[in-house]
Amino acid sequence: MTKLTMAVVGTGVIGNGWIARFLANGHKVIAYDPAPQAEEKTRALLEDIWPTLERYGLAGNASIEQLSFADELADAVSGADLIQESVPEREELKKQVLYTIDQHAPAEAIIASSTSGYMPSVLQEACEKHPERVVIAHPFNPVYLIPLVEIAGGKQTEARFIEKANAIYDQLKMKPLVMSGEIDGHIGDRLMEALWREALHIVNDGIATTEEVDKAIVYGPGLRWALMGPFLTLHLAGGNEGMKHMLEQFGPALKLPWTKLVAPELTDELKQKVIDGTTLQSGDVSISDMEHRRDRFLIKLMQLLEEEGFWPSERVLAYERPNV
Template sequence: MTQKTMAVVGTGVIGNGWIARFIANGHNVLAFDPAAGAEEKTREFFDEVWPTLATYGIKDQASIENLTFTNTLEEAVKHADLIQENVPEREDVKQNVLAQVDELAPASAIIASSTSGYKPSVLQSACKQHPERVIVAHPFNPVYLIPLVELAGGEATDRSVIEKARGIYDGLHMKPLVMAGEIDGHIGDRLMEAIWRESLHIVNDGVATTEEVDKAIVYGPGLRWALMGPFMTLHLAGGNQGMAHMLEQFGPALKLPWTRLVAPELTEALSQKVIEGTRAQSGDCSVQEMEHRRDRFLIKLMQLLEDEGFWPSERLVRHDS
């Protein structure tokens, strides 16, 4: 991919993750965040993450010198090819910022929101100039390593913009998932929310601790999910007849009240159970130390999937050892 100018609006955890991925792939980044100390925090983040990026692989032209913080939103977006918005997850805030970006950015620029919940139709509704180029491009933390990005267009989105965005994110060594429609929470977060909701019920009811819930995922389905999603995992559970037998055998169990469906009330008591449980699990390891450990693991895991020929997951091919 030829070098592009990427604008990043909002430099929290997700915004900094985007900056890292853009920079590692050799692009120029113009960043804007009005919060006090934002640039210093981003520079500190890069000092921590650059060795990881170097291990994972960076383009020859990649350089921290390609990052510039601007004093105004206009300076950040006026020459951008892609604008990645990462402001706080509040509908009014996002709509207001995106409307300003729409006013200031060149007509050819793609405006992408990293929102984890809002539909693109809601976000583009306040844009008066070119709402057709406003999309959702929802990543997963850490953005600089996790390849999935969910792309969704709204009622006003031009499909050619989605295809153009797919090419850009693919060029960033990501795996764009273009959604056929739009739903609150998109796909990945809807699935994670279901597990999170049930996890809270289990802890709240005193059935298990946070550590035991995590063990139930890490040592069980989590291992399989690294290779196969829920559908292919259950396809194998049906034996030689696959999913057909699985549904016939276990389908009736879907009517059992295994799920609580509604999230539990986040009381002070439940909050303390979760906070104290995760604090005990962390021991004397800092969040920063755990992030480094996570990143090392993710790099090894993705390399294993690559070596074993397990990408992509949507179509399996024969792979003989």
């Protein structure tokens, strides 16, 4: 892949994750964040996770030295091929930042927002010059390892910029998911939020602790979802007739009032239950140690999926049945 210049605006958890992925794939990165000590924090994180990225696989020309910080937003984006906006989730702030980016970025540069909630049609309203190159490119933490990036265009987005974005993220060892339309929260976050709401109800009602909820996912559906996702998982639940039988057999259960779709009130009592529960679960292990353990696991899991030939999950590929 041709070496590109990537601008990252906002260097929080997601912005720094993008910086790491861009650098690991051999690209030049110009970052901008007005927060005090932003550069020091970013470079400290990179030094910490670079050995992990080396295990995952670096491009031949990958180097932390290809990162620089700009003093002004205009300087960060003026020569960029792709601008990854990752500022906090506040609509007016994002629109203000995107307006400035649009004023100074090259006309053919892609402006990609990492937003987890807003639709591209809403955000591109702020761009007076070239709203046609604004897309959503929503990643998942840790961005430097998790391959999914949800790509969506708005009402003014031109198809060629969606295609360009798809090609760039694909060559960054990602699994771009180009959405057929746009919706608040996109796809992954809406599904996770539904599960999160139900989990909060279960803890709030005293049915289970946070540890028990996590066990219910980790040792059960989570193992299957890593391979197939909810639809193919249920396709197998129907036996030889697949989804047809599953819907006939279990479809009526959808009418049963098992789940609570409305979020519970986040009272002080519920907050404390969740805080106490996760504190007990993590014990004396630091967040940093848990992140390193998570990253090692993710690398092994993705390697396993690669070996089994199950990328991409939307099409099940043929494989040789092992002799057992």
